[in-house]
Amino acid sequence: MDKTKIYIAGHNGMVGNAILRILKKKKNYIITKSRKDLDLTNQIEVKKFLNKERPDQIYIAAAKVGGILANSTFPAEFIYENLMIESNIIHNAFISGVKKILFLGSSCIYPKFSPQPIKERELLNSKLEPTNEAYAIAKIAGIKLCESYNRQYAKSHGIDYRSVMPTNLYGVGDHYDAQNSHVIPSLIKKFHEAKINKKSKVIIWGTGTPKREFLYVDDLARACILIMNLNKKKFYKKTDMNYNHINVGSGYELSIKNLAKKIKNITSFSGQIEFDHEKPDGMKRKKLDSKRIFNLGWKPKIDFETGLKKTYDDFKKNY
């Protein structure tokens, strides 16, 4: 039997690399291209590449990604680059006869005041969080591109484009620069450097009371591969043509205060933790309702302590 030819867009990123690590073990025929060889915002280059390669499956894990600071400082770059990447890939994949795509979105696509835990159906029910609105709009467009191409061409061309919405991720290959990092990498760096510099305390923004859900990136990668390969009948039993995205959360939630304590322990920082109540907290709680993916037979395998240790080891290796 022929091997499945798979293109992973964004294979150097945290998510793309986790998907690559798993798929490599399964002896698939995998194609990758670094940004210097293929800028995915370039329509002509993407068209040429996909027309030449014509993969069976595409994972879209390439995106311009960043934390609150980057999102609120560079909204034009976030909306433009993400719209271009996903439009170029999805449209030219369709033109080149690619039947299967898995698009990666994010939990920030959901309205700011969605009832918790957030169900897939909450999409477009009310206003988004303003700080990452540009990014979220681009990601919503990616979901709607997949759904619209399915609606128009699934029957005539046999295409099946799907999307996943992961919760907050962490793990090997995360980013530690101040502009792009999320809460776990930024706390790991803060505590590690406080230990090295023998600081007496670490100051954390906000009250420490907001709760966040976290998922180890390899668990997400397994979910992506499962959803990509699930047969249509099973997949559409759990979704529908107008809301075919699937939340992927761990169900594991903890407060920023408890997260800080765990990171303090793992980095062996011996000073105090202080919370700066003058600084904003962000959303009080953000948890996905992941019943759909749980009902499809996936559950996370890596518990938080193990995942955090792997992440800190990876950080130290590259520090």
Ligand SMILES: NC(=O)c1ccc[n+]([C@@H]2O[C@H](COP(=O)([O-])OP(=O)(O)OC[C@H]3O[C@@H](n4cnc5c(N)ncnc54)[C@H](OP(=O)(O)O)[C@@H]3O)[C@@H](O)[C@H]2O)c1
């Ligand atoms: N990290 C999270 O907590 C999280 C949570 C939920 C959802 N997600 C979603 O998962 C996806 C992947 O996120 P990630 O954390 O893996 O991000 P990441 O580590 O920043 O990886 C993104 C990848 O996309 C590539 N890329 C960006 N622009 C490109 C362009 N114009 N041409 C070619 N390649 C380009 C980057 O290439 P370079 O290496 O050259 O920069 C990088 O390899 C995103 O859609 C994100 O929304 C992430």
